[in-house]
Amino acid sequence: MAKKNDSKEVKKKSNSIVHPHYACAIAAAYTVAAIPGAVPITNCGPGCSDKQYFTMSFDNGFQGSASNAGGDIPCVNLGENDIVFGGASKLDGLIKSALKIMKGDLFVVLTGCAGELIGDDVDSVVKKYRNMGYNIVSADVAGFKGNNLYGHEVVVKAIIDQFVGEYKGKKRKKLINLWFETPYFNTNWRGDYTEMKRILEGAGFEVNVLFGPQSEGVKEWKNIPKAAFNLVVSPWLGLSTAEYLQEKYNQPYLHIPVIPVGEEATTAFIRQVVEFAGIDNTKSEAFIAKEAKEYYYYLEHFSEYIGEFWFGLPSKFATVGDSAYNIALTRFLADQMGLVPVKQIITDRPPEKYREAIADLYHELSEGVSVEVEFEEDGYLVEQSLRKVDFGSGKPLILGSSWELDVAAEKKAILIEIGTPATEEVVLNRSFIGYKGAFTLLEKIYTKVVGG
Numbered sequence: 001m002a003k004k005n006d007s008k009e010v011k012k013k014s015n016s017i018v019h020p021h022y023a024c025a026i027a028a029a030y031t032v033a034a035i036p037g038a039v040p041i042t043n044c045g046p047g048c049s050d051k052q053y054f055t056m057s058f059d060n061g062f063q064g065s066a067s068n069a070g071g072d073i074p075c076v077n078l079g080e081n082d083i084v085f086g087g088a089s090k091l092d093g094l095i096k097s098a099l100k101i102m103k104g105d106l107f108v109v110l111t112g113c114a115g116e117l118i119g120d121d122v123d124s125v126v127k128k129y130r131n132m133g134y135n136i137v138s139a140d141v142a143g144f145k146g147n148n149l150y151g152h153e154v155v156v157k158a159i160i161d162q163f164v165g166e167y168k169g170k171k172r173k174k175l176i177n178l179w180f181e182t183p184y185f186n187t188n189w190r191g192d193y194t195e196m197k198r199i200l201e202g203a204g205f206e207v208n209v210l211f212g213p214q215s216e217g218v219k220e221w222k223n224i225p226k227a228a229f230n231l232v233v234s235p236w237l238g239l240s241t242a243e244y245l246q247e248k249y250n251q252p253y254l255h256i257p258v259i260p261v262g263e264e265a266t267t268a269f270i271r272q273v274v275e276f277a278g279i280d281n282t283k284s285e286a287f288i289a290k291e292a293k294e295y296y297y298y299l300e301h302f303s304e305y306i307g308e309f310w311f312g313l314p315s316k317f318a319t320v321g322d323s324a325y326n327i328a329l330t331r332f333l334a335d336q337m338g339l340v341p342v343k344q345i346i347t348d349r350p351p352e353k354y355r356e357a358i359a360d361l362y363h364e365l366s367e368g369v370s371v372e373v374e375f376e377e378d379g380y381l382v383e384q385s386l387r388k389v390d391f392g393s394g395k396p397l398i399l400g401s402s403w404e405l406d407v408a409a410e411k412k413a414i415l416i417e418i419g420t421p422a423t424e425e426v427v428l429n430r431s432f433i434g435y436k437g438a439f440t441l442l443e444k445i446y447t448k449v450v451g452g
Contacts, residue, residue, distance in 0.1 A: 017377060017378050017379075018378055018379050018380035019378070019379020019380060019382070019383075019403040020147075020377060020378075020379060021320075021321070021322070021347035021348065021377065021379065021382075021401055021403065021419065021420055021421075022055075022147040022148055022149065022185065022322075022347070022348055022349065022377070022420060023051075023052050023055040023056050023147065023148040023185065023420070024048065024051070024052060024112075024143035024147065024148060024151075025112070025141040025142060025143050025145055025146050025147060025148060025150050025151030025154070026042060026044055026048050026049065026052055026110055026112040026113075026141050026142075026143060026151060027052035027055065027056050027147075027148035027151060027184075027185070028110060028139070028141050028148060028151030028152050028154065028155040029042055029049070029052060029069070029073055029110055030052065030056045030057065030069060030148075030183055030184040030185070031151070031152045031155045031156065031182070031183055031184075031211075032068075032108045032110070032155060033065065033066075033068050033069035033073075033183075033184070034183030034184060034189075034211040034212055035106070035210065035211060035215065035217060035218060035221070036212075036213075036215055036216070036217030036218070037104060037105035037106060037217040037218040037219075038068070038104060038105065038106040038107075038108060038217070038218055039068045039074070039098065039102045039103075039104035039106070039107050039108070040068065040069070040073050040074075040107075040108050040110055041073070041074045041075075041076075041094065041095060041098055041107055041108065041109045041110070042073055042074070042075045042076065042109075042110050042112065043075075043076045043078070043091050043109055043110065043111040043112065043115040043122060044075065044076065044078060044110075044111070044112030044113065044114055044115055045077065045078050045112070045114050046075060046077040048112050048113070048114075048143070049073055049075040049112075050071075052148075053065065053069070053070045053071070053073075055148075055420065055421065056148065056184040056185060056420070057069065057070060057184055058070075059402070059421040059422070059423050060184065060185075060187050060420050060421050060422050061187040061188075061417075061422045061425050061426060061427030062425075062426045062427070063184060063187075063190075063427060067103075068102070068104065074094055074097070074098040074102065075094075076090055076091050076094050076115070078090070078114045078115065078118075088120040088121060088122070088125055091109070091115075091120065091122065091125055092125050092128075095107070095109065095125065095126070095129055095136070096129075099129065099134060099136075105135060105217065105218040105219075106135045106136070106137070106159070106163060106218045106221075107134065107135065107136040107137075108136070108137050108138070108139060108155060108158070108159065109122060109125075109126050109136065109137070109138040109139070110138075110139050110141050110151075110155065111138065111139070111140050111141065111142065112141065112142055112143060113142045113143050113144055115142075116140055116142040117142075122138050122140075123138055126138040130162070135163055135218070137158050137159055137161075137162035137163050138158065138162070139151075139154050139155045139158035140154065141154050141155065146349075147348070147349055148182070148185055149182060149185070149237055149322075149348055149349070152182050152183075152185075152237070153237070153238075153240055153241055156241050157241065157244060159221060160221075160224065160241075160244070160245070160248070163218075163221065164221055164222060164224055164225065167225030167226070167249060169225070169226065170226070171226060171227065171228050171251075172206065172226050172227065172228060173228050173277070173279065174204060174205050174206050174228065174277070174279060175205070175206045175207075175208065175223070175226060175227040175228055176200060176205050176206070176207050176208065176227055176228065176229060176230070176231050176273075176277075177208045177210070177224055177227040177229075177230045177231065177245070177251075178193075178196065178197070178200070178207055178208060178209055178210065178231050178233070179230060179231065179232045179233070179234070179237075179238030179241055179242060180192070180193065180196060180232075180233050180234065180238070180259075181193070181234070181259075181324060182237065183211045183212060185322075185420055186322065186324070186325065186419065187417070187418070187419055187420065187422045187425070187427050188418075188427060188430050188431055188432055188433075188437075189211070189212065190212050190213060190427075190428070190429050191427075191428075191429040191430045191431030191437065192259075192431045192432070192433050192434075192437065193209055193211060193212045193213075193214050194212075194213070194214055194429060194431065195431045195433055195434040195435075195436055195437050196209075196233070196433065196434065197209050197214045198434075199260075199266060199269075199270065199434050199435070200231075200270075200273070202270075202283075202284070202287035202291070203270045203273065203274055203283065203284035203287055204274070204279060204280070204283040204284055204287075205273070205277070205279075208220050208221075208223055208224060208227055210224075213429075224245070224249075225248075225249040225251070227251060228251075228277065229251055229252045229253055229254060229276070229277065230242040230245050230246075230251055230252075230253040230254070231253070231254050231256070231273065232253055232254070232255045232256070233256050233259055233324075234257065234259070234323070234324045235257045235258070235323040235324055235327060235350065235354065235357070235358045235361065236257075236323060236350050236351065236354035236357075236358065237323070237324065237350075239255060239354075242255070254272070254273065254276045256269060256272060256273075257327070257357070257358075257361060258327050258328055258331060258361060259324055259325070259327075259328035259433050260328075260433065260434060261328050261329060261331070261332035261336075261432065261433050261434070261437065261438050261441070262295075262332050262336045262435075262438040263291070263292050263295040263296070263299075263435060263438075264335075264336065265331070265332065265335075265336075266291070266434050266435050267288050267291075267292065270284050270287070270288060271284070271288075291435045294435075295435050295438075298439055302439075302442065305446065309449075309450075312395065312449065313394070313395065313446075313449060314339065314394055314395045314396065314397035314414060314445070314449065315339060315340055315392060315394040316339065316340045316341075316342045316391045316392050316394060316396065316397070317333060317339050317340070317341060317342065317396075317397035317398065317399065318341075318342055318343035318344065318345070318386060318389055318391075318396075318397070318398050318399070318400070319341070319343075319344045319345070319398075319399045319400070319418075320345045320347060320382055320386070320398065320399065320400035320401065320404055321345075321346070321347060321348075321399065321400060321401065321418050321419040322346070322347060322348035322419055322420075323346050323348055323350050323358055325418050325419055325432075326344060326345075326346050326373075327358070327361050327362065328432075328433065329399055329418060329432065329441065330344055330362070330365060330371075331361075331365050331366070332438065332441075334365040334366050334369050335365055335366035335369070336438075337442075339397070340369075341362075341365065341369070341371045342371070342389055342390070342391065343371075343374075343385065343386060343389045344362060344371055344372075344373045344374065345373070345374045345375075345376050345382055345385060345386075346358065346373055346374065346375050346376070347376065347377055347379075347382065347419075348377075349375075349377045350375070355375060358373070359372070359373050379403045382403070382404070383403070383404065383406070383407045386398065386404065386407045386411070387407055387410070387411075389411075391411065391413070395412075395413070395414060395449065396408075396411045396412065396413035396414065397413060397414050397416070397445065398411070398413045398414070398415050398416070399415075399416050399418045400415060400416075400417065400418065400419075401417055401418070401419050401420060401421055401422060402417060402421045402422055402423040402424060403421065405424070414445065414448045414449060416441075416444050416445055416448070418432070
């Protein structure tokens with residue numbers, strides 16, 4: 001790993017990454033752990049499994065792990081002998097023990113770098129137990145292939161293929177499959193899923209949430225083929241899954257690239273989904289009217305604070321984070337709060353084929369407001385870029401992660417942690433999205449303003 005005082009040129013030649021804002025592909029174990037009733041089994045070295053816990057959960061809002069994640073994940077703990085002689089028998093023994101000890105409705109074996117390099121036939125080991133009647137699938141998520149977002153989509157498709165299976169029955173007109181944030185990786189994922197489900201149900205839909213406390217667990221995955229369509233709310237994550245489901249189950253999908261934050265965006269979001277679904281809008285319009293009335297009640301009272309203390313408030317801001325949260329929060333603050341975006345850096349390494357479309361989203365933040373976005377996964381280079389930003393005479397505002405603490409201190413900036421890692425926050429069910437989450441975000445920002 002390069003030292004912090006290395007030059008950009010040297011770092012680029014070494015291909016090292018300092019302060020990454022994501023985890024390894026094997027961290028998709030937390031995609032599994034987020035499904036109620038599902039148990040991950042990791043076929044990798046002990047350090048690989050352990051490090052993902054700190055990146056995805058402990059050092060990311062201290063989210064906890066319950067009974068099927070963290071230190072409770074069954075791991076093969078591959079060592080030198082296994083690298084030389086193979087680890088299939090060891091994996092077989094671990095699966096047998098896990099099935100006896102762990103309580104689960106679905107088991108997912110995730111193979112990391114060492115397991116893939118050995119070349120063991122993991123599928124045949126897993127298939128043996130599937131033939132015995134166990135709900136068990138396997139997924140290859142070696143870290144040399146990609147990060148945890150890559151691993152997330154691999155695991156989702158593996159579960160669909162090997163557990164959900166084929167379906168030729170009828171579709172339910174108001175049932176939606178929601179493809180949204182990555183569990184654990186997106187620090188606020190639990191609260192965000194809760195708010196998104198509340199919004200969609202308020203508009204008249206049934207929702208397969210699939211992850212977290214709002215999900216019915218493994219049995220809900222069996223309902224995926226029954227949905228009328230797939231809803232992807234993300235700049236890019238989930239698109240390949242939706243395209244795959246379109247081919248597999250003849251399900252159309254609606255792609256909304258920007259997560260709605262605030263009344264205007266959320267109301268427009270609901271109307272777009274309702275129009276796509278072709279359902280009656282009576283219920284959705286009544287829900288919108290109720291939510292908007294409450295929203296502007298609070299906003300009117302908040303405006304008194306803005307009017308009184310405008311001279312001491314942030315006017316320019318920077319955003320450092322994954323694609324989904326970056327554009328969502330940037331657009332809300334620029335369009336609805338009138339703040340000026342001066343540096344937007346995307347850190348989740350979106351595939352090259354999506355980057356042009358993502359960058360275009362920043363060209364229409366609000367009327368006459370646009371900014372050029374940067375794609376940078378190296379935390380060292382992110383810090384260097386932030387140091388050059390001119391925030392003007394107002395209080396600087398940085399939406400980022402714990403990696404940006406030092407540069408925020410140098411700039412005497414307000415830092416709001418919005419993503420991985422987040423070591424200065426304890427997060428239970430917080431949300432920054434939708435009608436209700438927007439106010440949580442504003443409370444976070446302006447509480448830090450008045451608190452100095």
